[in-house]
Amino acid sequence: MIKVEGLTIILKSFKLFNINLEINQGDFHYLLGPTGSGKTLILESIIGLHKPRKGKIWIEGKQVQNFSPEKREISYVPQDLALFPHMKVKENILYGIRARNLPLKDYEPYINDLISIMKLEGLLDRYPARLSGGEKKRVALLRGLASKPKLLLLDEPFTGLDPGIKFEIQQLLKAIHDSFRPTILCVTHDFEEAYSLADRITVFIDGKVEQVGTKEEIFLRPKSKKVAQFLGLRNIYRAEFLKRDENCQRHFWGLNGLLLSIPPDLYAGGDKEIDVFIRPEEVMILREGKPVKESLKKNIFEGEILDFIDKGGYRLINFQTKEGKVNFEINIPNYAFRNLELWKGKKVKIALRDESFWVLNNQLNVKEN
Amino acid sequence: MSFRGAMIGAAFGIFLFYLVLILSLFYFVGGKGFWEALLNPYTLYSIRLSLTAATLATFLAIIIALPSAYALSRFDFRGKDLIDAFLEIPLILSPIALGASFLVFFNTPLGDLIQNKGIFFVFEIPGIILAQFATVAGLATRLMKASLDEISPRYEAVARSLGSSPWQTFYLITLPLSFRGLLASVILSWAKAVGEFGATVTLAGAMPGKTETMPIAIFTALASANIEKAVILILVLVLLGIIALYGVRLTGKRFRYD
Numbered sequence: 001m002i003k004v005e006g007l008t009i010i011l012k013s014f015k016l017f018n019i020n021l022e023i024n025q026g027d028f029h030y031l032l033g034p035t036g037s038g039k040t041l042i043l044e045s046i047i048g049l050h051k052p053r054k055g056k057i058w059i060e061g062k063q064v065q066n067f068s069p070e071k072r073e074i075s076y077v078p079q080d081l082a083l084f085p086h087m088k089v090k091e092n093i094l095y096g097i098r099a100r101n102l103p104l105k106d107y108e109p110y111i112n113d114l115i116s117i118m119k120l121e122g123l124l125d126r127y128p129a130r131l132s133g134g135e136k137k138r139v140a141l142l143r144g145l146a147s148k149p150k151l152l153l154l155d156e157p158f159t160g161l162d163p164g165i166k167f168e169i170q171q172l173l174k175a176i177h178d179s180f181r182p183t184i185l186c187v188t189h190d191f192e193e194a195y196s197l198a199d200r201i202t203v204f205i206d207g208k209v210e211q212v213g214t215k216e217e218i219f220l221r222p223k224s225k226k227v228a229q230f231l232g233l234r235n236i237y238r239a240e241f242l243k244r245d246e247n248c249q250r251h252f253w254g255l256n257g258l259l260l261s262i263p264p265d266l267y268a269g270g271d272k273e274i275d276v277f278i279r280p281e282e283v284m285i286l287r288e289g290k291p292v293k294e295s296l297k298k299n300i301f302e303g304e305i306l307d308f309i310d311k312g313g314y315r316l317i318n319f320q321t322k323e324g325k326v327n328f329e330i331n332i333p334n335y336a337f338r339n340l341e342l343w344k345g346k347k348v349k350i351a352l353r354d355e356s357f358w359v360l361n362n363q364l365n366v367k368e369n
Numbered sequence: 370m371s372f373r374g375a376m377i378g379a380a381f382g383i384f385l386f387y388l389v390l391i392l393s394l395f396y397f398v399g400g401k402g403f404w405e406a407l408l409n410p411y412t413l414y415s416i417r418l419s420l421t422a423a424t425l426a427t428f429l430a431i432i433i434a435l436p437s438a439y440a441l442s443r444f445d446f447r448g449k450d451l452i453d454a455f456l457e458i459p460l461i462l463s464p465i466a467l468g469a470s471f472l473v474f475f476n477t478p479l480g481d482l483i484q485n486k487g488i489f490f491v492f493e494i495p496g497i498i499l500a501q502f503a504t505v506a507g508l509a510t511r512l513m514k515a516s517l518d519e520i521s522p523r524y525e526a527v528a529r530s531l532g533s534s535p536w537q538t539f540y541l542i543t544l545p546l547s548f549r550g551l552l553a554s555v556i557l558s559w560a561k562a563v564g565e566f567g568a569t570v571t572l573a574g575a576m577p578g579k580t581e582t583m584p585i586a587i588f589t590a591l592a593s594a595n596i597e598k599a600v601i602l603i604l605v606l607v608l609l610g611i612i613a614l615y616g617v618r619l620t621g622k623r624f625r626y627d
Contacts, residue, residue, distance in 0.1 A: 048530075049529075068535075069526070069529035070529050070531075070532045074530055075531060076527055078526065082524045084527075084546075085546065086546060095533075096532055099537065143531070153530075
């Protein structure tokens, strides 16, 4: 377990207060946040390049915040990789083994496995200047992993790569992680990357940890509007409490004249206003003349298709309700788009499943924080 | 004239200016007095003295300049700006003023103590080395700092995280990566030390066969209207300068990894 507790860093104009992080052993943990939020500074403090004003850092039960970087057993792959230009690929890879005086014999099979997974066999005698961008990334990742550090820190490891190569290297890194389970803390602003690689994610916005959880928890159940907006989620609305039904099975909320019926187990209750997020992939467009399931009948709205965009695998539809003129973004697969025969200006009805609602910033979430 | 032509013309103009200056020296080369002047023991002595003193002074300067340059390049500490500004003093101060300051210093009780209990500097060979050291140490620090600034501290950060101590990191990463720039700094500092005149003559005097370095010998040769001797020494200095500059260019070609 890697633990950062109450980390406070003050460096020139940059100030971070009371940062807490927990990384389980063997996890691929992402520190996800917007550019310029101080993520790299946190990373550099964990390595020991900056002395934090306050706070503790535990690595496998040992407090290391007063250790110099070479004694922490944390490897680091910076954004610019910093491959040693005067050393061949092989010397770069073995640097950590030699610096720590580790017995090469014991590490050789493992390193050879890494070299073969990373497909670097033919490049070992080259200097970094003669490698492509993708090859450099692979060498840098391998150099970080070679000495089996207790923690590997990656700073935006996939920036500046072509999408194809980026995907390939992500897969290679995933393969290595699945085989050897190194503990990795990766910093990025790219939430798609975090979604595809992370075991757990810490969302870090405006100098604060906003949410920690699995990728499903973060992306499907963001705790705050801030997190949701950072993740690029749309369909976030402020709704006012109107009434509850007699059996307390449903709560009714007003949204610009629309009456939303939301199951009460999504929030603690007592709120006068909530921010509700409606998942675009859970909204149904109803087929004319077809009977509607009972469960869908609670939230049916009439309206018009204003526009749609082909997003490759799915269509993003901009729908506006007749009443209240509320805009919804709806994602539907291409085949459904064809079957429904949709066009710009077509009048349709949509149904919001219970699964499409998620309530942000409510008391229940605050308690969990 | 086109813009490009004007710019290139200016470059050639400055080149011709120096070329004519150097070629004019050859007007006096080859005469009877010329070879006599070259083989004169005092001339040979001043060449030997200049090379030895400059090499020693540069060596001493590097010992202090390299760690200072590293500190100024890599660390933030109180007084950094002040030190940085002080390094320029030998660059802007007249060399004679620098030499004169030493004379004044050695007349203070502390200077007196150093001379009586340690080494005698005034009008002695150590004075030459001290004067050259004073002129060169600031410059060497400046040049070396510039070369170290070019090397991203991230290399060092990664090496440290991989298990290298600060000393190992300096030796295995920083030094090889900045070697080209550091070597060029050493060569330029050495060339500057060889050519040092003002501070040296003020502190060490101009005694032929004792403290007369090449630049001082040129001055005294001119003062006694010995043109041949002056020319031969100027040519030796020019030759050394060209070798030094060529050495700097050569370091640019080797020790490159990109």
